[in-house]
Amino acid sequence: MTQSSLAPDTALGSPVRLQAVSAEGQPEVTPALEELYRGFEQELLVPLWTEIGDLMPAHPRSRATPHVWRWQRLRALAAQAGDLVPVGRGGERRAIALANPSLGGRPFATPTLWAAIQYLMPGEDAPEHRHTQHAFRFVVEGEGVWTVVGGDPVAMRRGDFLPQAGWNMHAHHNATTEPMAWIDGLDIPFQYANEAQFFEFGRDEISAAEHATPDRSRAERLWGHPGLRPVSAPEPSPGTPLLAYRWEHTDRALNDQLALEAEGFAGTVEPGHAAVRFSDPSTGADVLPTLRAExxxxxxxxxxAPIRETGSSVYQVFDGSGAVTVGEESWSVTRGDLFVVPSWQPLSVRSEAGTSDSDSGALDLFRFSDSPIFEALGLDRTHVEGTTR
Structure with missing residues (x-):
């Protein structure tokens, strides 16, 4: 129950408004109580007993709601933007953010996570910039764009996950004759809410050397060897030094987990459900301080099995089809569709994929979340229906 608000009132000169109400657990409404509340208002004070229902609920009540965005529609709108909106300064790289319907029109997928489709036309360069927000790119279709991080060109292909820690200069270039779209994930809402963000423009044009199209980036040549850390490497940085996690390695790992299960060995999360987490090869931790990717x-x-977790997630269907239930909402999803799982909303997935709509014959889902934040603060909690986890 809430008896206070923060709507400004110039007549009284205080944004605090308190209303005495007759309710269980509340003090008796008397002239003396009304006088006390007016004193609180004048001194900008709010007693906990009028707010505890909102500030300390029995379980998380997210401001976000479950929602799904259809890839085909997103892709079509991004193509329209490609014809109308420049990619340079002012076009902000032609990134189009998902806006959760319950967050007041802000360009936030959840209160902590940003997700956007970015679209680059043939021959275009997205100019250089950097920001404190940690970021990644994930490719659900296409190839031919290179992201250039600190002067290192990194190929982007279907299924690739490309993380990038904050405050690294980066640009993109499309070396082909076809447009390409991908999704960006960042912790923009988290840094915005905590007033920690910085941004800086870089060069308007990248060099001829950075327009190169190597099969493997320098970061991959140094760090992309399973279980091997270069002795020459400096101390761990705030994010992974490996700039690309290639689909062929992810695909093989998932296949092997299901194969081990079929042979009677451990390896999957639950029957028929394989999963991998992208990690920093220098530390074994999450690839980015505020973002987890799986x-x-x-x-x-x-x-x-239905699972609830503190913190929020965004999923993209990489391949296949299925039915997804988040809280009270259920959808059929196919390749490219994106959906949001708010904090403590139960999620369950049923695979309806087959060889006709999936290269693996299964439903493949890319997920990113704010879990590292909750774990660092000791606020992580998980409940899987039917278990004690």
Whole structure:
């Protein structure tokens, strides 16, 4: 129950408004109580007993709501933007953010996570900039764009996950004759809410050397070897030094987990559900301080147990089809569709994928979340239906 608000009132000169109400657990409404509340208002004070229902609920009540965005529609609108909106300064790289319907029109997928589709036309360069927000790119279709991080060109191809820690200069260039779209994920809402963000423009044009199209970036040549850390490497940085996690490695890991399960060995999260987490090869921790990224594969006909977690997630269907239930909402999803799971809303997934709509014959889901923040603060909590986890 809430009896106060922060709507400004110039007549009284205080943004605090308190209303005495007759309710269980509340003090008796008397002239003396009314006088006390007016004193609180004048001194900008709010007693906890009028706010505890909102400030300390029995469980998280997210301001975000479950929602799904359809890839085909996003892709079509991004193509329209490609014809109308410049990619240079002012076009802000032609990034189009998902706006959760319950967050007041802000360009936030959840209160902590930003997700956007970015679109680059043939031959275009997205000019250089940097920001404190940690970021990644994930490619659900296409190839031919290179992201250039600190002067290192990194190829972007279907299924690739490309993380980038904050405050690194970066640009993109499309070396092909076809447009390309991908999704960006950042912690913009988190840094915005905590007033920690910085941004800086870089060069308007990248050099001829940075327009190179190497098969492997310098970061991959140094760090992209399983279980091997270069002795020459400096101390760990705030984010992963590996700038690309290639689909062929992710795909093989997921296949091997399901194969081990079929042979009677441990390896999957639950029956028919394989999952991997992208990690920093220098520390084994999450790739970015505020963002976790995973790939999940749910075998045809398998259904995941409903799971609740503190913190929020954004999922993109990489391949296949299935049915997704988040809280009270249920959708059928196919390749490219994106959906949001708010804090403590139960999620379950049923795979309906097959060889006709999935290269793996399963439902493949890319997920990113704010879990590292909650774990660092000791606020992480998970409940899987039917278990004590």
């Amino acid at each position: 790939m999940h594969r749910v075998a045809r006909g398998a259904e995941t």
